[in-house]
Amino acid sequence: MTTSPAPVAPPAPVAPVVELRGATKSYPGGVHALRGVDLTVREGEMLAVVGPSGSGKSTMLQIMGTLDKPTSGTVRVAGYDVGELTDAQLSALRARHIGFVFQHFHLAAGRDAVDNVADGLLYAGVPLRERRARAREALTKVRLDHRFSHTPNELSGGEKQRVAIARALVGDPRLLLADEPTGALDTASGEVVMELLHELHAGGTTVCVITHDNEIADALPRRVRFRDGEIVSDTCAGRVECL
Template sequence: MTPPLLPPASNSPASTSSAPAPLIELRDVTKSYPGGVHALRGVSLTVRAGELLAVVGPSGSGKSTVLNIIGTLDRPTAGTVRVARQDVGALSDARLSALRARHIGFVFQHFHLAAGRDAVDNVADGLLYAGVAPKARRARAREALERVGLGHRLGHSPGELSGGEKQRVAIARALVGEPSVLLADEPTGALDTASGALVMALLHELNATGTTVCVITHDHDIADALPRRVRFRDGEITADSATGRGSRLHDVTDVPRESG
């Protein structure tokens, strides 16, 4: 049985304002590899509950590394990482896995769906390690697929779905465990323009219902359509539209609308 999560840190003061609590906190985080490779250089970043933001930068900028750090898939070389008020560095591997299962949902560029299983089974697999009974897993999977607009495709296998539909199945799988934050790594990278616009519209809609969404992308058009943009280059944050740090950034209010 997976050990219970540590309780929230007792030295975290109760919020006295209406601002949402920090969901993710990185403080002076570095990530280095043998040979003098420095993927992250003293990164500090706070993501609050309910935010919709882009982490944007070219290949090699550090954005994928910061995704792995935020998602607790990797540990930093130095610095502090807190997810849902838990100090990641203080957790055992078992408790870290429990934290990840409870609070973090992942969506990747390539959908990672099982070819021989229908949409319901693919989504239900997201609850395999959550201690949910098989019948309940399938019921929750159907609800998640309804939520992403695929209630009419429940029995279809990946080979019978379009690219955009496959990505929506992957999003439903990430959401079925009701995570605190959805991390979407290049979610439109394998899609045509129209399908990509529908996926981004869905992420906007999910955020509007309360899901915290972080999109990792190299596409500046996608990033500029989100309320907050955190720009990376050479392992450092060069601009953050939430703080006004760095270069001047423009808010874009036009959101792709789903057609048909």
């Protein structure tokens, strides 16, 4: 008598990288920066959060990156409800899951590219020698292996932004949040940075670009358009709505 093999359980579903449900953000004086936003970002996506100044997209960055909490609603990052976490737990969640790239680089003057990138691991408990080794790997990934010893004043704007991207990537985050990453760059440097973000996405990184530039947004696979604190459209690869 033969027995059938035991059924194999399907793999557990992977939690979305970020999930917002009914998220609002209000400030004194009746200012409503977010109005009941629902958004899901899944592993491996590349999307733009796009809108004019004052539309709510910067607030979205703060909420998605756990730099701020919503006034109401639920925000989950990697399956964790951020409203239930302490400040220390939020810091650990950011360090493990989220990398940030800002318009104005935020590099330390007088410190070379390796140390600027290694600083991205300061709060991860990684020894200095390993931090620097991983920083060199990240700089090589953004094609700056010839600039290890250069300080910010010896780098072009595009190179500074690539150092900032390397710093965001050195902790191997699930999500890269890029806030107006080309805003302080000339056209050619901006194109290099966007090309690099596309390469990182192709390698498996989830990338979210916050921008006011419709040309940049239209070149990404998913566009989430904001106006007056609300999502007015969410389009994927030509479809009207994203799954």
